[in-house]
Amino acid sequence: MSGTEQKQAERRALSRGVPDVGELARAVREGRRAALARAITLVESSRADHQEVAQKLLVELLPDTGKAIRIGFSGAPGVGKSTFTEAFGCYLTAQGLKVAVLAIDPSSARTGGSILGDKTRMEMLARDPNAFIRPSPSGGTLGGVARRTREAMLLVEAAGFDVVIIETVGVGQSETAVADMVDMFLLLLSPGGGDELQGIKRGIMELADLIVVNKADGDLIPAAKRARLEYKTALHLMRPKYPVWAPDVLLASALKGEGLSEVWEAVQGHHKALSEAGELARLRAEQAQAWMWTEIREGLFAALKADKRASDLLPELEKAVAEGRETPTIAARRLLSLVLGGGKAG
């Protein structure tokens, strides 16, 4: 069954009735895959009754979360991300670890499907009993997709997975969304280096805790080594996120299965260094608080847009401000006094 067909089957099962929270939580804790899939479908659903159960389930399972190593994988199309994710995932399961692969792809809301977390592109890993692959949820907005993926991550941890990988292709701000929920951000690049016409999207290099230059095999080895040097130079110029971890650049060939153990060593080294310095706990606490504020902001904005007077006025205000006919401060005040009532001086 493809990922999409499976989700449809789960939705049909759910529409027959809302599951019992305690039972479902127990089944998830036991690592039962069908229960996990059902729980994630609940979390992804926009139906009010499903959402209510989903949140109760998350509260129930919260003490069982946080135990996995959370890694974000970002790479432009063509860099070999699916091949790398599969090779890396299989490397980990061969060591007896349980690996989950989730994805953030906001475009899936529009196309109705996603190439990320697509089992057909990672057939071997998809059939591995110690691996769990889930396509990106759709969600309308990046915020909606990110929340659902984050909640799926918590469920997957409660189900006992050791490593959670969250993939993104780099549409819009999806890298930042991934970086905001993982412990380590891994940027996958191709050997083109500075000759690449496109270059790395601004702001992405500074997110990286590790850069992996893939396709470092055969004719491309010299180019890969040059690229590695260029990226090391760039990283060296930037202030590191933490005193205890200096981002590094590794070479790998997913196709040949080379470099994977070095990548895993780096991931473990990062995890150890941050944990011992108390930085991992601090990072996760900050991420959780930031997530709460994002949800508060989205709620306030949704309330604003739901206000008919505000949504009538907004396009006019944006146009006036863009054309320099109104100061942004005055425009903001007009909107706020409409929604909050009673003009407040700034």
Next chain:
Amino acid sequence: MSGTEQKQAERRALSRGVPDVGELARAVREGRRAALARAITLVESSRADHQEVAQKLLVELLPDTGKAIRIGFSGAPGVGKSTFTEAFGCYLTAQGLKVAVLAIDPSSARTGGSILGDKTRMEMLARDPNAFIRPSPSGGTLGGVARRTREAMLLVEAAGFDVVIIETVGVGQSETAVADMVDMFLLLLSPGGGDELQGIKRGIMELADLIVVNKADGDLIPAAKRARLEYKTALHLMRPKYPVWAPDVLLASALKGEGLSEVWEAVQGHHKALSEAGELARLRAEQAQAWMWTEIREGLFAALKADKRASDLLPELEKAVAEGRETPTIAARRLLSLVLGGGKAG
């Protein structure tokens, strides 16, 4: 008179009565410095009656704004920013241009003064009749300081200045605040390059439209050239902001007055390239809209924090979320239903 003494004198003058908007606008348009200083003090004041006049004044002068080249200057302490700003400013006034120097330094709210825009550090420029230097406003929050500086920038443009420089030392997110209001972001660095223990704050390099390696004189020339090469490599790896402008790295010695004409050529080249491609108008329109949304967000947040029930609940929520006792989604919903009333399903 120092900048602080001048501001105190202006405040005393203002407290005697609120000026007439039409008169003040006329005087500002004529380029009269005392009127400009009074207008900026009005904009910086938090008194409700002052703010009302300030906003009316800005609306009146809005058609006269937008005519200057807006440059942001950022540099860590020790890089020679005051020396560079003064040398560059004097270079411009010598060509018959009128130059204004403003500043964003959120710490000035706490220390009661700022080293930025400090006339005592740029004595020659401060005495130049074609230059106008203003210390950073205090404002409590970065948002408050940024708004006041932005509004001061509009006033300075209406007064006929050709170039507006906005300085920042790089405290918190002040570089982003500056980048959000200028046409071109210039990053000033020292010749230390990759050997600098600190490195460049993450995210700053990607803001830069131009990097200037200062102190490129005497013994430091070899180091400056190496640094230039390293920064060029790093910039080359990143996707440019615009197709029509590739960020460059220049060498300069503010002390010796070298490299200044090249910097000005680059500034003019950037302005021309963006204007001809329609990118300058687009950038400014986007900045104005983003500013409006920032003001809306701040207004909504202020209303939230002013709500006693919300401000009582918040610390408890933040703690519960940081400690993993509550899901961020549930915490956000608790707050929102308190403030908005009637739980909404996500």
